[in-house]
Amino acid sequence: MAEACRFLKRQGPSALPIAGGTDLLNEIKEGIAKPEFILNLKRLPSLAQLREKDGALRIGAMVSLSQLAGYPILRRNFPILSEALSTLATPQIRAVGTVAGNLCQRPRCFYYRHPLLLCAKKGGRTCFALDGVNRYHAILQNEPCPMVHPSDLAPVLIALDAQVVLAGAKDKRLLPLEEFFLLPTQDITRETVLTPGEILIEVQVPKPKAGTRGTYLKFRERGTGDFAVVSAACSGRVLRGTVVEMRLVLGGVAPIPFRARKAEEMLLGQKPRKDLLAEAAQAVLSEATPLPGNRYKIRAAQTLMVRAMQAVLK
Ligand SMILES: Cc1cc2nc3c(=O)[nH]c(=O)nc-3n(C[C@H](O)[C@H](O)[C@H](O)COP(=O)(O)OP(=O)(O)OC[C@H]3O[C@@H](n4cnc5c(N)ncnc54)[C@H](O)[C@@H]3O)c2cc1C
Ligand code: SF4
Structure with a gap:
């Protein structure tokens, strides 16, 4: 893990981690992401673990969305997660897409996804959505970039008070998932607090109290x-x-x-x-x-x- 993080840190923006690839490969095909190196997280088997510890659910970054949906205790102890997963994407995407990839996926704003447009998030000067088609955009905290975060898992995991573990070249840090996401006012080019060389390695969900x-x-x-x-x-x-x-x-x-x-x-x-x-x-x-x-x-x-x-x- 440390070696993987060191590699990502050394390469800077020219290297990106890939999980299931359902988002990143599209970005590469559309010319939005242009990494010189791709680090395959499938090579790190420790990231694929899914288990309960002290009543909490520990979800490794590489656990697929369908693997999580099929986890035996999920429906009983975390029914809200089951509900969200059943509405998320399609069975094909859920079979390949991972939990960390879902939390780290890039915006779906069609101006951002357009290969020929350089909006403010991609380093340009303009947000095309503010004066353009903004039907699907944000109604809260929507300046200077009204993108919306596309993940279905994120609101549910925050409602469950989940935490994430981020690994860097030297150490790990644990933080509430709520603090993982960045507003465009903090940095318009990024959606998360991940720094170069950091990998999201685990999501921890506490067991809800009886009666929740x-x-x-x-x-x-x-x-x-x-x-x-x-x-x-x-x-x-x-x-x-x-x-x-x-x-x-x-x-x-x-x-x-x-x-x-x-x-x-x-x-x-x-x-x-x-x-x-x-x-x-x-x-x-x-x-x-x-x-x-x-x-x-x-x-x-x-x-x-x-x-x-x-x-x-x-
Ligand atoms: C047709 C379609 C419909 C969809 N519908 C929905 C929907 O209804 N709801 C929803 O929530 N999502 C939806 N999605 C998004 C889908 O859930 C994500 O594409 C998927 O979860 C991403 O996971 P992945 O493992 O394929 O990530 P990848 O494509 O491999 O990676 C996505 C991004 O995360 C980064 N990344 C991946 N893993 C890590 C890690 N461990 N640490 C740091 N960075 C990492 C990558 O560098 C990349 O930038 C849809 C996608 C498609 C194509
Ligand atoms: S909403 Fe954000 S991602 Fe979309 S065009 Fe504006 S700056 Fe770009």
């Missing part, structure tokens, strides 16, 4: 093989009629998975009344700055948040 419920709701245009237009992951616990724990995370609305903290704060310690759920969702969206083409996402996010909270806080 969770759900993942995904609004997409096509029934299968489609990214979320808007999604909501919610995990929470109600004790004697009062909300004692809740984490609500939105996908498809911001450049990073968006933690709906305002709603969480409004619900904690309260009875989950229907009017309060609607107010909490509205409070989250009061910060929205929709673009001309994506105002509809406000209503979609409001609806998904309320439905997700209703399902979890019964």
Whole structure:
């Protein structure tokens, strides 16, 4: 592992790690990524382990999405993950794509993916989406790059309070998945905190406390093989009629998975009344700055948040 990280660090941007290749190979074919070297993570068998330790789920970076979906305890202990995986891409992509690749995949913004356009994320001067077609773009935290993070796993894993282990040439670091993602205001060219030479090696998911419920709701245009237009992951616990724990995370609305903290704060310690759920969702969206083409996402996010909270806080 250390040798792999040293190699990546030495080569800098001219080398990229490859996992299942379902995203990276497309980027290379489209001329968006032009690595001189590709480091095949399949050669590191320790990254393919999937196990439980101290009640937590330890998911190696190279575990495929279908392998995770088929893990025996998943449906029982982490049903929200099962739900998300069943809506993610297609069986073919899930068989090849990996968990780390899903978290590290690059944006789906069609201007970014266009081989002839050099948008701000690719080092150019302009964001074509701000004045162009922005139907699928962000409504929150959307300056200067309104891309949305495409991963379905990310909001769910953040709702489950997952952590990631990153390995570098010299040491490892453990951080909450929520802190793994970078806003364009922090660095418009990157989506994660990974530094040159670092590899995401493991995702750790704590076992939810007894009585925790969770759900993942995904609004997409096509029934299968489609990214979320808007999604909501919610995990929470109600004790004697009062909300004692809740984490609500939105996908498809911001450049990073968006933690709906305002709603969480409004619900904690309260009875989950229907009017309060609607107010909490509205409070989250009061910060929205929709673009001309994506105002509809406000209503979609409001609806998904309320439905997700209703399902979890019964
Ligand atoms: C048709 C289609 C539909 C899709 N639909 C969905 C969907 O509905 N929901 C969804 O969430 N996703 C969807 N995806 C995206 C898909 O899930 C990802 O392409 C896949 O998970 C990426 O995993 P991979 O192993 O193939 O990554 P790769 O393509 O190998 O790598 C992706 C990126 O991550 C980097 N990388 C990979 N592993 C590591 C690591 N361990 N450490 C550091 N960097 C790493 C690579 O350098 C590369 O930049 C879809 C993709 C396609 C093609
Ligand atoms: S939204 Fe981001 S990725 Fe898309 S064109 Fe603008 S700068 Fe590029």
